[in-house]
Amino acid sequence: MHVSDFVKLSGGKVLTGEYEDREIVCGYTCDLLSHVMGKGQADMAWITVQAHMNVIAVAALLDFACVIIPENLPVDETIIKKAASEDIIIVSCEQTSFELVKLLADAGVPSAKKG
Amino acid sequence: MTMIKESYPVKADDMTSAGDVSARIKRQMKQLGIPASVVRRVSVGTYEAEINLVIHSDGGRIDFEISPEKITIRVVDQGPGIPDLKKAMTEGWSTASNEVRNMGFGAGMGLPNMKRNADEFDIQSTVGVGTDITMIFNI
Numbered sequence: 588m589h590v591s592d593f594v595k596l597s598g599g600k601v602l603t604g605e606y607e608d609r610e611i612v613c614g615y616t617c618d619l620l621s622h623v624m625g626k627g628q629a630d631m632a633w634i635t636v637q638a639h640m641n642v643i644a645v646a647a648l649l650d651f652a653c654v655i656i657p658e659n660l661p662v663d664e665t666i667i668k669k670a671a672s673e674d675i676i677i678v679s680c681e682q683t684s685f686e687l688v689k690l691l692a693d694a695g696v697p698s699a700k701k702g
Numbered sequence: 703m704t705m706i707k708e709s710y711p712v713k714a715d716d717m718t719s720a721g722d723v724s725a726r727i728k729r730q731m732k733q734l735g736i737p738a739s740v741v742r743r744v745s746v747g748t749y750e751a752e753i754n755l756v757i758h759s760d761g762g763r764i765d766f767e768i769s770p771e772k773i774t775i776r777v778v779d780q781g782p783g784i785p786d787l788k789k790a791m792t793e794g795w796s797t798a799s800n801e802v803r804n805m806g807f808g809a810g811m812g813l814p815n816m817k818r819n820a821d822e823f824d825i826q827s828t829v830g831v832g833t834d835i836t837m838i839f840n841i
């Protein structure tokens with residue numbers, strides 16, 4: 588699955604504007620950054636309610652496919668700008684994390700490997 | 703032969719620029735064509751160390767050195783030091799404030815993540831003096 592497929596499937600909104608499409612090879616959801624540092628893999632879709640600068644730093648360092656924000660939680664304009672400048676795609680969705688995981692899993696996206 | 707040798711200061715309590723040093727180091731590794739798996743491990747170790755400087759220390763620096771065989775990251779701060787290293791190295795143990803916990807830090811996994819990702823890991827700490835961590839990553 589590609590990020591564009593996920594956007595269509597979820598009805599989510601890409602906050603960071605135009606993007607170069609990329610494959611999602613696995614998914615993970617967690618709001619503790621050290622757990623994400625431990626588990627994160629390149630090309631991973633990361634679902635988190637955290638929407639601050641450090642989330643972008645983690646996503647950029649580990650080369651994630653996208654950051655998915657559930658429940659239409661607000662994301663600051665400065666965060667969106669920073670993400671766009673680092674080529675990080677942020678997708679904002681109406682669904683809960685639980686529903687978004689199901690969506691990805693049903694579409695065949697596997698979980699990030701055990702750390 | 704040393705290809706790169708640099709030192710970057712890291713300020714205490716500065717959450718907005720936390721991660722900048724790790725990002726710079728990652729960029730340099732990529733430019734030199736270091737393998738992605740090594741870049742990933744160094745990035746995890748450096749980021750965890752950088753966050754600890756910001757949220758736990760009185761400020762410090764990160765030294766970064768690349769030779770053809772290995773990457774060395776040394777993290778030195780000016781205090782306050784860690785009273786019980788064994789506890790600090792335990793997964794899940796953390797003294798992080800509620801404020802940084804609400805941002806998703808303080809899982810107590812930073813030092814264990816550093817140790818797991820580095821090929822060699824050494825930590826020395828003296829209360830009132832500071833903490834000194836060396837991580838070596840074989841290329």
Ligand SMILES: Nc1ncnc2c1ncn2[C@@H]1O[C@H](COP(=O)(O)OP(=O)(O)O)[C@@H](O)[C@H]1O
Nearest residue numbers: 754758759790796797798808809810811812813
């Ligand atoms: N540079 C440091 N200076 C002082 N104390 C530190 C430093 N690094 C780590 N510690 C102590 O060790 C604990 C565990 O660190 P870590 O494993 O990174 O977890 P966390 O940062 O999530 O608390 C911290 O909560 C803190 O008490």
Ligand SMILES: [Mg+2]
Nearest residue numbers: 750754812813
């Ligand atoms: Mg830490």
